[in-house]
Amino acid sequence: MQQAVRLRAAVTLLGRFPALAGVDLDILPGEVVLLKGANGAGKTTLLRLCAGLCVLSDGQAWVLGHDLNTQRQMVRRRVALMGHSTGLYDELSVTENVSFWGRAARASHKEIHDALELLQLTGRLARTRARQLSAGQRRRACFASLLVRRPELWLLDEPHAGLDQQSRDIVDSLVLSAAQDGATVVMASHELERIQKLQPRVVSVAGGMVDPKAVAHAS
Amino acid sequence: MLRDVWLVVGKDLLIEMRARVGINQIVPFAVIVLLLFAFALDTDQAALRTYAPGLFWVTVLLASLLAIGRSFAVDLADGTSDRLLLSGIEPVAAFLGKVIAIAVQLVVLELLLSLGVLLLFDVSVQRFGLLVSAGLVGALGLAVAGTLYGALVAGLGMRESLLPVLLLPVVAPVMLGATRAFQDAFGVAGAQGWAWLGLLVGFAAIYGLFGALSYGTLLEEA
Numbered sequence: 131m132q133q134a135v136r137l138r139a140a141v142t143l144l145g146r147f148p149a150l151a152g153v154d155l156d157i158l159p160g161e162v163v164l165l166k167g168a169n170g171a172g173k174t175t176l177l178r179l180c181a182g183l184c185v186l187s188d189g190q191a192w193v194l195g196h197d198l199n200t201q202r203q204m205v206r207r208r209v210a211l212m213g214h215s216t217g218l219y220d221e222l223s224v225t226e227n228v229s230f231w232g233r234a235a236r237a238s239h240k241e242i243h244d245a246l247e248l249l250q251l252t253g254r255l256a257r258t259r260a261r262q263l264s265a266g267q268r269r270r271a272c273f274a275s276l277l278v279r280r281p282e283l284w285l286l287d288e289p290h291a292g293l294d295q296q297s298r299d300i301v302d303s304l305v306l307s308a309a310q311d312g313a314t315v316v317m318a319s320h321e322l323e324r325i326q327k328l329q330p331r332v333v334s335v336a337g338g339m340v341d342p343k344a345v346a347h348a349s
Numbered sequence: 350m351l352r353d354v355w356l357v358v359g360k361d362l363l364i365e366m367r368a369r370v371g372i373n374q375i376v377p378f379a380v381i382v383l384l385l386f387a388f389a390l391d392t393d394q395a396a397l398r399t400y401a402p403g404l405f406w407v408t409v410l411l412a413s414l415l416a417i418g419r420s421f422a423v424d425l426a427d428g429t430s431d432r433l434l435l436s437g438i439e440p441v442a443a444f445l446g447k448v449i450a451i452a453v454q455l456v457v458l459e460l461l462l463s464l465g466v467l468l469l470f471d472v473s474v475q476r477f478g479l480l481v482s483a484g485l486v487g488a489l490g491l492a493v494a495g496t497l498y499g500a501l502v503a504g505l506g507m508r509e510s511l512l513p514v515l516l517l518p519v520v521a522p523v524m525l526g527a528t529r530a531f532q533d534a535f536g537v538a539g540a541q542g543w544a545w546l547g548l549l550v551g552f553a554a555i556y557g558l559f560g561a562l563s564y565g566t567l568l569e570e571a
Contacts, residue, residue, distance in 0.1 A: 183431055207437045215428025219360070221367035230360050234353065234436040259367070275432075 134314040139189035149175035151338035165318040167335035173318035181211040210281035216272035220261035232278035245277040265292040286317035357446025379412040401470040402531030417495035440565030452492035475536035483530035486549040490523040497560040500567035
């Protein structure tokens with residue numbers, strides 16, 4: 131089976147600093163993977179590399195069958211990355227933001243509507259401008275705008291941050307549902323107890339390197 | 350691709366309409382600049398009429414710096430630049446969409462400033478077609494070059510101060526061509542207005558082509 135993510139001695143430099151210093155990692159389609167590690171370990175850079183947003187300075191990397199050296203554009207269309215920011219335009223309403231990102235990904239009106247419903251972004255909240263949302267509501271709107279992309283690979287950086295209990299449950303069910311539908315989910319989180327419910331494979335990241343056992347487990 | 354172009358145009362214009370930065374800041378700034386020119390040359394009505402086209406375009410150019418800077422600031426806030434890269438929107442479409450959105454704002458600004466020039470500078474329109482054509486193509490030229498250089502400086506520090514330094518020398522042909530065309534349209538000088546309009550068209554075409562080819566690379570660096 132072709133891996134969803136296949137990294138071999140992958141190096142990514144941020145300036146001169148090797149944020150990833152030779153990562154070997156295999157992730158199978160449909161897997162839920164938790165990246166575990168201290169702040170600054172390289173989790174966020176690893177997620178951004180998989181999204182095609184970081185340059186591969188050395189080594190080899192394939193995501194969803196595309197070579198990250200030559201086909202980053204192809205990768206980007208098929209992944210959803212939730213980082214620390216939400217990617218929402220402050221002056222647009224929740225519906226307008228989700229519609230914009232959805233239409234860019236050729237989502238139908240129904241898919242956009244369904245995503246808003248699923249994230250409970252309806253009624254007055256749907257018409258509220260992003261600048262007036264709470265941090266948790268922004269996060270949910272961000273999720274909705276990613277959901278409409280129908281991604282094959284979810285890359286989630288601290289997906290529960292800033293969410294209340296109800297929203298956290300929604301996110302968990304979304305992640306589970308995505309994995310059940312065949313999507314691959316890679317997430318970085320410090321909330322290990324909550325993540326355990328999703329039964330992920332845990333990959334430890336430290337000093338820009340991945341625990342070699344992670345590769346052995348996947349192959 | 351056209352669908353993506355209009356998607357970006359719609360998004361940018363909707364944001365600008367909601368934020369009202371154009372109405373509350375850029376238009377008042379441009380009107381103040383125009384008024385200051387009028388005060389400075391008030392004692393010499395003949396000079397005011399002669400220099401009206403140049404003063405008009407200097408004002409448009411200064412205001413365009415604000416509009417361009419604002420347009421790129423919106424796309425750098427809260428991770429939207431990354432989202433655009435991941436969105437699937439072709440860089441060419443993103444470029445054309447931004448160019449059209451900025452050009453529309455500049456045309457609206459030009460309409461308001463034209464009224465100001467007619468009232469304050471005591472000029473009359475002799476060639477309406479030339480005036481409209483030069484106004485439209487001049488705005489397009491500024492938007493094309495502004496979008497290209499706006500993307501170039503977006504990824505750099507001190508972009509607010511860097512944009513004017515880089516852009517102003519580049520758009521000198523627009524200033525020259527548009528001013529000459531307006532002089533002819535206002536009948537204040539014997540310039541070959543339509544020929545100067547050709548320069549504006551050429552500028553917009555060359556920078557448009559260059560921008561369409563390089564915008565993707567510039568966005569990667571932003």
